[in-house]
Amino acid sequence: xxxxxxxxxxxxxxxxxxxxxxxxxxEVVMVGDDPHGYYSRPGLAYVLTGEMQDKSLFPKxxxxxxxxxxxxxxxxxxxxxxxxxxxLLDGKAPLTYDKLLIATGASAIPLTVPGANLQGxxxxxxxxxxxxxxxYAKRGRTAVVIGGGITALELTEGLFARGMNVHYLLRGxxxxxxxxxxxxxxxxxxRLQAEGVELHFRSEVQExxxxxxxxxxxxxxxGKIIKCDLxxxxxxxxxxxxxxxxxxxxxxxxxxxxxxxxxxxxxxYAAGDVAQAYDPLTGRSVLDSLWNPAREQGRIAGLNMAxxxxxxxxxxxxxxxxxxxxxxxxxxxxxxxxxxDIVGIARGDSETWxxxxxxxxxxxxxxxxxxxxxxxxxxxxxxxxxxDQKLSMPLQKIIEKKIxxxxxxxxxxxxxxxxADVIVDFWTNHLTAA
Amino acid sequence: xSILNVFKTNASRQETASSGQVVPDPSRCVQCGICSYNxxxxxxxxxxxxxxxxxxxxxxxxxxxxxxxxxxxxxxFEKTDLFARSKS
Numbered sequence: 001x002x003x004x005x006x007x008x009x010x011x012x013x014x015x016x017x018x019x020x021x022x023x024x025x026x027e028v029v030m031v032g033d034d035p036h037g038y039y040s041r042p043g044l045a046y047v048l049t050g051e052m053q054d055k056s057l058f059p060k061x062x063x064x065x066x067x068x069x070x071x072x073x074x075x076x077x078x079x080x081x082x083x084x085x086x087x088l089l090d091g092k093a094p095l096t097y098d099k100l101l102i103a104t105g106a107s108a109i110p111l112t113v114p115g116a117n118l119q120g121x122x123x124x125x126x127x128x129x130x131x132x133x134x135x136y137a138k139r140g141r142t143a144v145v146i147g148g149g150i151t152a153l154e155l156t157e158g159l160f161a162r163g164m165n166v167h168y169l170l171r172g173x174x175x176x177x178x179x180x181x182x183x184x185x186x187x188x189x190x191r192l193q194a195e196g197v198e199l200h201f202r203s204e205v206q207e208x209x210x211x212x213x214x215x216x217x218x219x220x221x222x223g224k225i226i227k228c229d230l231x232x233x234x235x236x237x238x239x240x241x242x243x244x245x246x247x248x249x250x251x252x253x254x255x256x257x258x259x260x261x262x263x264x265x266x267x268x269y270a271a272g273d274v275a276q277a278y279d280p281l282t283g284r285s286v287l288d289s290l291w292n293p294a295r296e297q298g299r300i301a302g303l304n305m306a307x308x309x310x311x312x313x314x315x316x317x318x319x320x321x322x323x324x325x326x327x328x329x330x331x332x333x334x335x336x337x338x339x340x341d342i343v344g345i346a347r348g349d350s351e352t353w354x355x356x357x358x359x360x361x362x363x364x365x366x367x368x369x370x371x372x373x374x375x376x377x378x379x380x381x382x383x384x385x386x387x388d389q390k391l392s393m394p395l396q397k398i399i400e401k402k403i404x405x406x407x408x409x410x411x412x413x414x415x416x417x418x419x420a421d422v423i424v425d426f427w428t429n430h431l432t433a434a
Numbered sequence: 435x436s437i438l439n440v441f442k443t444n445a446s447r448q449e450t451a452s453s454g455q456v457v458p459d460p461s462r463c464v465q466c467g468i469c470s471y472n473x474x475x476x477x478x479x480x481x482x483x484x485x486x487x488x489x490x491x492x493x494x495x496x497x498x499x500x501x502x503x504x505x506x507x508x509x510x511f512e513k514t515d516l517f518a519r520s521k522s
Contacts, residue, residue, distance in 0.1 A: 010465070040464055040465040040466045040467060042464035042465075042466055043464065043465070043466030043467060043468070045466075046466055046468055046505060051468055051503070051505075052466070052467060052468050052471045052472075053471070056467040056468075056470065056471040057466065057467055058467075059465040059467060059480055059481070059484065061478075064481075291463075291464040291465075292461055318461065320462045320506040320507060320508075321506070322505045322506070327505070327506065327507050329462075329507075389507040392507070393459065396461070
């Protein structure tokens with residue numbers, strides 16, 4: 001018996017662990033084209049800011065790998081021969097499998113304006129990208145950041161922390177408009193501006209200008225020119241689908257999988273950013289680009305590959321991130337519409353956040369400590385907690401477990417409601433009663 | 435962990451140093467490793483967070499570096515009650 005896993009991210013490693021928890025003897029092979037294997041991709045943001053060194057991004061130690069007993073094959077998979085159950089590898093002998101997991105993740109949607117291939121234009125997909133950015137980022141020089149969502153902000157903060165003058169360009173009129181509300185966007189923008197980041201709203205790059213093959217500036221659609229030495233962009237990500245496509249697996253925006261993370265080929269599973277998972281509760285198949293769903297999907301895929309029958313229960317999509325230094329938790333459905341700065345989905349993003357059913361907003365707090373709740377009929381359906389995080393764990397539970405909050409709804413929606421106090425009282429009573 | 439403790443996240447320094455431990459919330463963790471990177475005595479805090487286990491490490495100084503540095507609020511101090519078992 002041989003399990004093959006394509007991809008070295010958290011979905012892949014989590015699948016190795018769960019396969020091993022059931023099957024101690026079968027052969028497990030992980031194949032991937034990232035020469036660094038498994039590391040924390042979200043941690044790249046903190047390497048950029050200088051809060052940690054990249055050698056600390058690797059969660060597993062030598063004995064962890066020895067315990068898991070699997071082989072890592074550094075190679076690019078060029079095709080899947082489903083009939084022969086074989087992976088075709090670039091420059092290496094083909095590899096047969098009995099069960100296969102595709103966990104290839106997603107990659108940055110490329111910038112396509114003229115000049116985008118000049119030296120000094122960067123995306124942030126992997127450790128090599130982060131290293132290249134750091135090599136190129138020079139104190140006192142100028143950088144332009146293009147895009148939206150978490151990654152664009154991470155690039156802005158990272159380059160700024162490295163002493164660069166940063167211009168952050170937004171096509172829209174505010175930051176992350178389909179997840180954050182206006183107040184939250186303005187809070188983040190205000191903090192960036194106070195630090196010295198220059199924000200440009202309604203600004204779109206028409207061309208990256210070069211000199212001797214290197215970035216020298218950008219020209220905006222309105223004709224304005226910003227001189228700069230580096231351009232970094234994060235305009236959205238796309239599941240890496242080419243293998244699934246050439247193998248004729250069922251796909252939509254991602255590889256379609258049932259609740260057992262199984263594709264339309266019963267021997268092939270998919271998990272993580274590349275998978276579009278079926279949610280039996282809503283009947284929808286959605287993309288998430290979040291660490292924890294990827295870890296859980298990998299775990300479930302591994303168990304099912306190893307012969308168990310375990311469905312993936314999608315929980316309220318949840319992310320904690322730091323926006324201009326403010327810890328921010330986003331839970332459930334909080335936004336709507338389209339963000340002009342992101343194509344489709346961004347990293348650390350969930351399509352579910354924008355599936356907003358009827359809800360009324362309750363909010364309290366000013367600036368740095370703020371809570372926004374999306375109040376449905378009898379339940380909370382979403383929350384954004386910025387700054388002080390005491391409420392985020394109770395809110396996560398209330399939303400995830402669909403705890404009935406009808407008794408406090410009038411209090412939450414009252415004028416000048418003290419939302420935080422109402423939630424604290426409710427949660428304390430709930431726990432005491434339970 | 436007692437979920438009620440969530441509103442009393444940061445026990446006082448002395449309390450914690452004498453009878454506390456660092457507890458992770460794995461659902462918030464992305465394994466970046468800032469915690470392990472900053473531990474002055476090289477405890478692999480991140481591995482505890484992956485497994486969802488409190489840092490029950492006899493050498494932990496409860497200095498709070500990992501709690502303070504974590505960018506995602508994964509870690510908090512919780513008072514340990516050494517007599518909890520005998521009471522229940």
